[in-house]
Amino acid sequence: MRNIIGNGGLAGVSFVSGSVAEYADLPTPASSYTGQFWLVRDGSGGLWSAFGAYKYPKGLYYPNDSDVWEVMPFNVKVSEDSSTLVNITNWAEYFGYAQDIGIGDRLLYNAVLYRNTTGTQTSTNPASDATNWTAV
16 A cells, blocks of 8 residues: 555546435436536435435436446545654655555655655655655
8 A cells, every 4th residue: 555645537538517405406318428427416315215225326317328327436445554644744754664656656744745846756745856745
């Protein structure tokens, strides 16, 4: 697991294209919105909706291959060293145990999110290293 937050994103995808109150409000036909994600703010539908179990949960939706809006699954994995998910304030300490970094990888340093542009990190912190990092 990398000592960073996130990665460079999805190529060719506009993230988030629109927002609607519930699933029924998503634009049609879904195939006209290929490559786009739409935020559904509230869950709706289903026999158990009164109990918070919705047929169409809130979340990000995208058009699948069958021309139907489908909720986007999110997979999250937390590092065994969960301190990597917090704001890094001591660059020298972080650099001492940091693993490889890739182009587009992101990290939070002194409350600023940075994206790596070269796949390289040095002993110089991201705020002072414009060659390898850009603030997001």
